[in-house]
Amino acid sequence: MIEQQQQQLPLEYEHVLRRSERIAAAISTDKELIVLYSEADEARAALRRQLQFRSDWTDKDFAFHISVRAAMRERPVEARPVIMSELQQMLDKGVWHGVKSSHLTYKERTAIIRSSMFLKDKYFASGVFEKFKARLVAGGDQQDKGLYENLSSPTAATSSVLSVAAIAASEGRSAITIDIGGAFLNADIAPTGVKVHMRLNSMMTQMLIEIDESYRQFVEADGSMIVQLDKALYGCVEAAALWYSDLRTKLENDGFIANPYDACVLNKLGPDGVQITIVVHVDDLLITSASVANLVSFEQYLQSVYPQISVHRGAILDYIGMTFDFTVPGEVSITMENCVSDILSECGVTAARATPAAETLFEIRHNVQKVSPAEAAYFHTFFRGWS
Numbered sequence: 001m002i003e004q005q006q007q008q009l010p011l012e013y014e015h016v017l018r019r020s021e022r023i024a025a026a027i028s029t030d031k032e033l034i035v036l037y038s039e040a041d042e043a044r045a046a047l048r049r050q051l052q053f054r055s056d057w058t059d060k061d062f063a064f065h066i067s068v069r070a071a072m073r074e075r076p077v078e079a080r081p082v083i084m085s086e087l088q089q090m091l092d093k094g095v096w097h098g099v100k101s102s103h104l105t106y107k108e109r110t111a112i113i114r115s116s117m118f119l120k121d122k123y124f125a126s127g128v129f130e131k132f133k134a135r136l137v138a139g140g141d142q143q144d145k146g147l148y149e150n151l152s153s154p155t156a157a158t159s160s161v162l163s164v165a166a167i168a169a170s171e172g173r174s175a176i177t178i179d180i181g182g183a184f185l186n187a188d189i190a191p192t193g194v195k196v197h198m199r200l201n202s203m204m205t206q207m208l209i210e211i212d213e214s215y216r217q218f219v220e221a222d223g224s225m226i227v228q229l230d231k232a233l234y235g236c237v238e239a240a241a242l243w244y245s246d247l248r249t250k251l252e253n254d255g256f257i258a259n260p261y262d263a264c265v266l267n268k269l270g271p272d273g274v275q276i277t278i279v280v281h282v283d284d285l286l287i288t289s290a291s292v293a294n295l296v297s298f299e300q301y302l303q304s305v306y307p308q309i310s311v312h313r314g315a316i317l318d319y320i321g322m323t324f325d326f327t328v329p330g331e332v333s334i335t336m337e338n339c340v341s342d343i344l345s346e347c348g349v350t351a352a353r354a355t356p357a358a359e360t361l362f363e364i365r366h367n368v369q370k371v372s373p374a375e376a377a378y379f380h381t382f383f384r385g386w387s
Helices: 002-007 011-017 021-034 040-052 068-074 076-092 106-110 158-170 202-211 213-218 239-253 292-305 337-346 373-386
Strands: 096-099 115-123 129-138 174-180 197-200 225-229 257-259 262-269 275-281 284-289 309-313 316-319 322-325 333-335
Touching: 068 076, 076 115, 076 129, 076 202, 096 213, 115 197, 158 174, 158 262, 158 275, 158 284, 174 292, 174 316, 197 202, 202 213, 202 225, 213 225, 239 257, 239 262, 239 275, 275 292, 284 292, 284 316, 292 309, 309 316
Parallel strands: none
Antiparallel strands: 096 225, 115 129, 174 284, 174 309, 197 225, 257 262, 262 275, 275 284, 316 322, 322 333
Protein backbone atom coordinates (compact mmCIF):
# COMPACT_ATOMS: atom_id res chain seq x y z
CA MET A 1 0.00 0.00 0.00
CA ILE A 2 2.81 2.38 0.91
CA GLU A 3 4.61 1.62 -2.35
CA GLN A 4 1.48 2.57 -4.27
CA GLN A 5 1.25 5.85 -2.37
CA GLN A 6 4.90 6.61 -3.13
CA GLN A 7 4.26 6.41 -6.86
CA GLN A 8 1.41 8.92 -6.54
CA LEU A 9 3.38 11.58 -4.65
CA PRO A 10 2.65 15.09 -5.98
CA LEU A 11 5.41 16.87 -7.88
CA GLU A 12 6.12 19.24 -4.99
CA TYR A 13 6.94 16.26 -2.75
CA GLU A 14 9.35 14.91 -5.32
CA HIS A 15 10.96 18.36 -5.40
CA VAL A 16 11.36 18.14 -1.62
CA LEU A 17 12.85 14.67 -1.81
CA ARG A 18 15.44 15.66 -4.39
CA ARG A 19 16.97 18.37 -2.19
CA SER A 20 20.30 16.60 -1.66
CA GLU A 21 22.20 13.40 -2.17
CA ARG A 22 21.72 12.42 1.45
CA ILE A 23 17.98 12.97 1.23
CA ALA A 24 17.77 11.00 -2.00
CA ALA A 25 19.53 8.11 -0.26
CA ALA A 26 17.01 8.26 2.56
CA ILE A 27 13.87 8.26 0.39
CA SER A 28 13.33 4.51 0.57
CA THR A 29 13.05 4.59 4.36
CA ASP A 30 11.26 7.91 4.78
CA LYS A 31 8.61 7.97 2.05
CA GLU A 32 6.07 6.58 4.48
CA LEU A 33 6.73 9.64 6.64
CA ILE A 34 6.29 11.99 3.69
CA VAL A 35 2.87 10.74 2.64
CA LEU A 36 1.51 11.36 6.13
CA TYR A 37 1.69 15.11 5.60
CA SER A 38 -0.73 17.20 3.57
CA GLU A 39 1.62 20.08 2.75
CA ALA A 40 5.01 20.01 1.03
CA ASP A 41 6.55 22.34 3.63
CA GLU A 42 5.36 20.07 6.44
CA ALA A 43 6.83 17.08 4.66
CA ARG A 44 10.09 18.90 4.16
CA ALA A 45 10.33 19.86 7.83
CA ALA A 46 9.45 16.37 9.02
CA LEU A 47 11.98 14.72 6.76
CA ARG A 48 14.59 17.25 7.79
CA ARG A 49 14.03 16.42 11.46
CA GLN A 50 14.33 12.69 10.81
CA LEU A 51 17.59 13.13 8.95
CA GLN A 52 18.97 15.32 11.74
CA PHE A 53 19.36 12.21 13.87
CA ARG A 54 21.39 10.38 11.25
CA SER A 55 25.12 10.27 11.80
CA ASP A 56 25.87 11.35 8.23
CA TRP A 57 23.67 14.46 8.33
CA THR A 58 24.90 17.80 9.67
CA ASP A 59 22.99 21.00 9.06
CA LYS A 60 23.35 23.58 11.82
CA ASP A 61 21.08 26.09 10.12
CA PHE A 62 18.21 23.61 9.75
CA ALA A 63 17.97 24.37 6.06
CA PHE A 64 18.74 22.35 2.98
CA HIS A 65 22.26 23.36 2.02
CA ILE A 66 23.56 21.24 -0.82
CA SER A 67 26.94 21.16 -2.51
CA VAL A 68 27.65 22.29 -6.04
CA ARG A 69 28.18 18.73 -7.23
CA ALA A 70 24.90 17.57 -5.71
CA ALA A 71 23.04 20.59 -7.10
CA MET A 72 24.44 20.10 -10.60
CA ARG A 73 23.45 16.45 -10.46
CA GLU A 74 19.96 16.87 -8.99
CA ARG A 75 18.80 20.36 -10.06
CA PRO A 76 21.10 21.37 -12.96
CA VAL A 77 18.60 23.66 -14.70
CA GLU A 78 18.16 25.73 -11.54
CA ALA A 79 21.68 25.36 -10.17
CA ARG A 80 23.96 26.35 -13.02
CA PRO A 81 22.59 29.91 -13.52
CA VAL A 82 22.79 30.79 -9.81
CA ILE A 83 26.30 29.32 -9.48
CA MET A 84 27.53 31.28 -12.48
CA SER A 85 25.81 34.40 -11.15
CA GLU A 86 27.61 34.03 -7.82
CA LEU A 87 30.98 33.66 -9.54
CA GLN A 88 30.21 36.62 -11.81
CA GLN A 89 29.50 38.68 -8.72
CA MET A 90 32.94 37.80 -7.38
CA LEU A 91 34.52 39.17 -10.55
CA ASP A 92 32.28 42.24 -10.76
CA LYS A 93 33.14 43.25 -7.20
CA GLY A 94 36.85 42.46 -7.51
CA VAL A 95 36.74 39.97 -4.65
CA TRP A 96 40.05 38.34 -5.58
CA HIS A 97 42.89 38.07 -8.02
CA GLY A 98 44.57 34.88 -9.16
CA VAL A 99 48.03 33.87 -7.92
CA LYS A 100 50.40 31.02 -8.68
CA SER A 101 51.35 28.87 -5.73
CA SER A 102 54.96 28.89 -6.93
CA HIS A 103 55.04 32.63 -6.22
CA LEU A 104 53.97 32.21 -2.60
CA THR A 105 56.26 31.74 0.36
CA TYR A 106 56.19 28.50 2.33
CA LYS A 107 54.28 30.23 5.14
CA GLU A 108 51.70 31.59 2.69
CA ARG A 109 51.21 28.17 1.08
CA THR A 110 50.60 26.50 4.43
CA ALA A 111 48.04 29.20 5.32
CA ILE A 112 45.87 28.70 2.20
CA ILE A 113 42.24 28.22 3.25
CA ARG A 114 39.55 26.22 1.49
CA SER A 115 36.39 27.55 -0.11
CA SER A 116 32.92 26.04 -0.39
CA MET A 117 29.82 26.91 -2.34
CA PHE A 118 26.41 25.98 -0.98
CA LEU A 119 23.00 26.25 -2.57
CA LYS A 120 19.71 26.54 -0.72
CA ASP A 121 16.09 27.50 -1.11
CA LYS A 122 15.39 30.86 0.50
CA TYR A 123 12.00 31.77 1.98
CA PHE A 124 10.36 35.01 3.12
CA ALA A 125 9.38 35.39 6.78
CA SER A 126 5.82 34.49 5.78
CA GLY A 127 7.02 31.11 4.52
CA VAL A 128 6.62 31.94 0.82
CA PHE A 129 9.40 30.65 -1.43
CA GLU A 130 11.70 33.46 -2.59
CA LYS A 131 14.52 31.96 -4.67
CA PHE A 132 17.14 29.26 -5.12
CA LYS A 133 20.37 30.84 -3.97
CA ALA A 134 24.10 30.07 -4.24
CA ARG A 135 26.76 31.44 -1.91
CA LEU A 136 30.52 31.03 -2.00
CA VAL A 137 32.14 31.08 1.44
CA ALA A 138 35.71 30.99 2.69
CA GLY A 139 36.95 28.47 5.23
CA GLY A 140 37.45 30.99 7.98
CA ASP A 141 37.93 28.24 10.55
CA GLN A 142 41.38 27.71 9.00
CA GLN A 143 42.45 31.31 9.62
CA ASP A 144 44.63 32.42 12.51
CA LYS A 145 42.44 34.76 14.60
CA GLY A 146 45.48 35.87 16.54
CA LEU A 147 46.56 37.97 13.56
CA TYR A 148 43.60 40.34 13.95
CA GLU A 149 43.03 43.12 16.48
CA ASN A 150 39.25 43.41 16.20
CA LEU A 151 36.77 40.87 14.87
CA SER A 152 33.63 42.08 16.64
CA SER A 153 30.61 43.18 14.65
CA PRO A 154 27.35 44.37 16.27
CA THR A 155 23.81 43.70 15.09
CA ALA A 156 20.68 45.53 16.18
CA ALA A 157 19.09 44.30 19.40
CA THR A 158 15.63 42.82 18.97
CA SER A 159 14.31 45.39 21.45
CA SER A 160 15.68 48.15 19.21
CA VAL A 161 13.97 46.72 16.12
CA LEU A 162 10.64 46.46 17.93
CA SER A 163 11.00 49.93 19.46
CA VAL A 164 11.72 51.56 16.11
CA ALA A 165 8.70 49.80 14.58
CA ALA A 166 6.46 50.90 17.46
CA ILE A 167 7.65 54.51 17.17
CA ALA A 168 7.06 54.44 13.42
CA ALA A 169 3.49 53.26 13.93
CA SER A 170 2.81 55.77 16.70
CA GLU A 171 4.17 58.72 14.71
CA GLY A 172 2.61 57.65 11.42
CA ARG A 173 5.98 57.18 9.76
CA SER A 174 6.47 55.43 6.44
CA ALA A 175 8.80 52.44 6.46
CA ILE A 176 10.88 50.62 3.90
CA THR A 177 13.40 47.79 4.05
CA ILE A 178 16.54 47.54 1.99
CA ASP A 179 18.69 44.49 1.36
CA ILE A 180 22.23 45.24 0.23
CA GLY A 181 23.29 42.57 -2.24
CA GLY A 182 26.72 40.99 -1.81
CA ALA A 183 27.19 43.21 1.21
CA PHE A 184 30.46 41.89 2.62
CA LEU A 185 32.00 41.99 -0.85
CA ASN A 186 31.89 45.79 -0.76
CA ALA A 187 34.42 45.94 2.09
CA ASP A 188 38.15 45.97 1.33
CA ILE A 189 40.24 43.41 3.15
CA ALA A 190 43.42 45.52 2.95
CA PRO A 191 42.91 47.45 6.25
CA THR A 192 43.67 44.30 8.24
CA GLY A 193 47.16 44.08 6.76
CA VAL A 194 46.75 40.29 6.54
CA LYS A 195 46.95 38.47 3.22
CA VAL A 196 44.37 35.73 2.76
CA HIS A 197 44.88 33.08 0.09
CA MET A 198 42.06 30.70 -0.79
CA ARG A 199 41.74 27.61 -2.96
CA LEU A 200 38.90 27.09 -5.46
CA ASN A 201 38.22 23.44 -6.27
CA SER A 202 38.44 22.09 -9.80
CA MET A 203 34.71 22.48 -10.54
CA MET A 204 34.65 26.09 -9.39
CA THR A 205 37.84 26.74 -11.32
CA GLN A 206 36.39 25.42 -14.59
CA MET A 207 33.24 27.49 -14.19
CA LEU A 208 35.30 30.59 -13.42
CA ILE A 209 37.36 30.07 -16.58
CA GLU A 210 34.14 29.85 -18.59
CA ILE A 211 33.40 33.38 -17.42
CA ASP A 212 36.93 34.78 -17.63
CA GLU A 213 39.51 32.91 -19.72
CA SER A 214 42.38 34.94 -18.20
CA TYR A 215 42.22 32.81 -15.05
CA ARG A 216 43.41 29.72 -16.95
CA GLN A 217 47.03 30.70 -16.28
CA PHE A 218 46.49 30.13 -12.54
CA VAL A 219 45.17 26.55 -12.77
CA GLU A 220 47.18 24.13 -10.60
CA ALA A 221 48.18 20.61 -11.60
CA ASP A 222 45.18 19.16 -9.74
CA GLY A 223 42.74 21.50 -11.54
CA SER A 224 42.24 23.80 -8.58
CA MET A 225 43.20 27.47 -8.32
CA ILE A 226 44.66 29.80 -5.68
CA VAL A 227 43.32 33.33 -5.33
CA GLN A 228 44.24 36.17 -2.99
CA LEU A 229 41.24 37.89 -1.46
CA ASP A 230 40.82 41.64 -1.96
CA LYS A 231 37.34 41.87 -0.43
CA ALA A 232 35.72 40.51 2.72
CA LEU A 233 34.36 37.23 1.39
CA TYR A 234 31.67 35.53 3.47
CA GLY A 235 33.19 33.07 5.92
CA CYS A 236 36.39 35.01 6.56
CA VAL A 237 36.81 35.75 10.26
CA GLU A 238 37.26 39.46 9.58
CA ALA A 239 34.41 39.82 7.06
CA ALA A 240 31.59 40.91 9.39
CA ALA A 241 33.70 43.51 11.18
CA LEU A 242 34.99 44.96 7.91
CA TRP A 243 31.47 45.16 6.48
CA TYR A 244 30.01 46.91 9.53
CA SER A 245 32.86 49.42 9.48
CA ASP A 246 32.33 50.09 5.78
CA LEU A 247 28.56 50.54 6.12
CA ARG A 248 28.75 52.71 9.23
CA THR A 249 31.36 54.96 7.61
CA LYS A 250 29.14 55.50 4.58
CA LEU A 251 26.08 56.19 6.75
CA GLU A 252 28.04 58.68 8.87
CA ASN A 253 29.25 60.35 5.68
CA ASP A 254 25.57 60.95 4.90
CA GLY A 255 25.06 62.64 8.26
CA PHE A 256 23.76 59.76 10.38
CA ILE A 257 24.72 59.47 14.05
CA ALA A 258 24.74 56.13 15.87
CA ASN A 259 22.53 55.78 18.92
CA PRO A 260 24.71 55.66 22.08
CA TYR A 261 22.76 52.64 23.38
CA ASP A 262 22.70 50.63 20.16
CA ALA A 263 25.34 51.23 17.50
CA CYS A 264 23.10 49.60 14.89
CA VAL A 265 20.40 52.27 15.20
CA LEU A 266 21.30 55.53 13.47
CA ASN A 267 19.41 58.82 13.13
CA LYS A 268 19.65 62.12 11.31
CA LEU A 269 17.44 65.07 10.45
CA GLY A 270 16.59 65.53 6.81
CA PRO A 271 16.68 68.90 4.99
CA ASP A 272 13.05 69.41 6.06
CA GLY A 273 13.92 68.90 9.72
CA VAL A 274 12.14 65.53 9.89
CA GLN A 275 14.01 62.62 11.47
CA ILE A 276 14.97 59.49 9.55
CA THR A 277 15.90 56.35 11.47
CA ILE A 278 17.85 53.32 10.27
CA VAL A 279 18.13 49.92 11.93
CA VAL A 280 21.06 47.81 10.73
CA HIS A 281 21.07 44.02 10.89
CA VAL A 282 24.13 42.96 8.88
CA ASP A 283 23.01 43.70 5.28
CA ASP A 284 19.32 44.29 6.02
CA LEU A 285 18.12 47.82 6.81
CA LEU A 286 14.81 49.01 8.22
CA ILE A 287 14.31 52.73 7.53
CA THR A 288 11.49 54.89 8.88
CA SER A 289 10.56 58.55 8.52
CA ALA A 290 7.46 60.71 8.52
CA SER A 291 8.86 62.30 5.36
CA VAL A 292 8.62 60.18 2.21
CA ALA A 293 11.07 62.59 0.58
CA ASN A 294 13.67 61.63 3.19
CA LEU A 295 13.23 57.96 2.37
CA VAL A 296 13.60 58.60 -1.35
CA SER A 297 16.69 60.73 -0.76
CA PHE A 298 18.33 58.06 1.39
CA GLU A 299 17.50 55.33 -1.10
CA GLN A 300 19.23 57.35 -3.82
CA TYR A 301 22.29 57.90 -1.64
CA LEU A 302 22.58 54.24 -0.72
CA GLN A 303 22.22 53.27 -4.38
CA SER A 304 25.15 55.54 -5.20
CA VAL A 305 27.49 53.81 -2.72
CA TYR A 306 26.07 50.28 -2.98
CA PRO A 307 24.62 49.83 -6.49
CA GLN A 308 23.18 46.38 -5.78
CA ILE A 309 20.25 47.02 -3.42
CA SER A 310 16.71 45.68 -3.20
CA VAL A 311 14.06 48.04 -1.82
CA HIS A 312 10.77 46.86 -0.37
CA ARG A 313 7.89 49.26 0.28
CA GLY A 314 4.34 48.93 1.52
CA ALA A 315 2.28 48.61 4.67
CA ILE A 316 3.43 45.01 5.18
CA LEU A 317 7.17 44.35 5.28
CA ASP A 318 9.39 41.33 5.97
CA TYR A 319 12.46 42.08 8.06
CA ILE A 320 14.94 39.65 9.69
CA GLY A 321 12.44 36.82 9.87
CA MET A 322 9.55 38.95 11.11
CA THR A 323 6.54 40.35 9.27
CA PHE A 324 5.62 43.94 10.20
CA ASP A 325 2.05 44.98 9.38
CA PHE A 326 1.43 48.74 9.53
CA THR A 327 -2.00 48.49 7.91
CA VAL A 328 -3.91 49.81 10.93
CA PRO A 329 -3.01 53.49 11.58
CA GLY A 330 -1.12 53.95 14.83
CA GLU A 331 -0.46 50.22 15.22
CA VAL A 332 2.04 47.61 14.07
CA SER A 333 1.37 43.88 14.14
CA ILE A 334 4.47 41.69 14.26
CA THR A 335 4.32 38.00 13.41
CA MET A 336 6.76 35.19 12.64
CA GLU A 337 4.55 32.62 10.92
CA ASN A 338 7.36 30.82 9.13
CA CYS A 339 9.42 30.58 12.32
CA VAL A 340 6.45 29.34 14.35
CA SER A 341 5.53 26.77 11.69
CA ASP A 342 9.11 25.50 11.58
CA ILE A 343 9.28 25.17 15.37
CA LEU A 344 6.00 23.26 15.52
CA SER A 345 6.95 20.99 12.63
CA GLU A 346 10.48 20.35 13.92
CA CYS A 347 9.16 19.47 17.37
CA GLY A 348 6.40 17.22 16.06
CA VAL A 349 3.53 19.32 17.42
CA THR A 350 0.32 18.29 15.66
CA ALA A 351 -2.48 19.22 18.11
CA ALA A 352 -3.79 22.50 19.52
CA ARG A 353 -4.04 23.30 23.22
CA ALA A 354 -5.84 26.05 25.12
CA THR A 355 -2.73 26.73 27.23
CA PRO A 356 0.95 26.36 26.29
CA ALA A 357 1.71 23.83 29.04
CA ALA A 358 0.07 21.45 31.51
CA GLU A 359 0.16 21.82 35.29
CA THR A 360 2.90 19.20 35.37
CA LEU A 361 5.32 21.39 33.38
CA PHE A 362 7.86 21.72 36.19
CA GLU A 363 7.48 18.23 37.61
CA ILE A 364 10.55 16.06 37.11
CA ARG A 365 9.91 12.49 36.02
CA HIS A 366 12.76 10.31 37.22
CA ASN A 367 11.48 7.04 35.78
CA VAL A 368 11.54 7.98 32.09
CA GLN A 369 14.19 6.94 29.60
CA LYS A 370 16.77 9.63 28.90
CA VAL A 371 17.17 10.99 25.39
CA SER A 372 20.01 9.73 23.24
CA PRO A 373 23.16 11.84 22.74
CA ALA A 374 22.00 12.59 19.19
CA GLU A 375 18.60 13.78 20.41
CA ALA A 376 20.21 15.89 23.15
CA ALA A 377 22.49 17.51 20.58
CA TYR A 378 19.50 18.15 18.33
CA PHE A 379 17.58 19.78 21.20
CA HIS A 380 20.39 22.16 22.14
CA THR A 381 21.26 23.03 18.54
CA PHE A 382 17.64 23.57 17.56
CA PHE A 383 16.73 25.88 20.42
CA ARG A 384 20.01 27.74 20.25
CA GLY A 385 19.16 28.47 16.60
CA TRP A 386 15.89 30.15 17.61
CA SER A 387 17.22 32.01 20.66
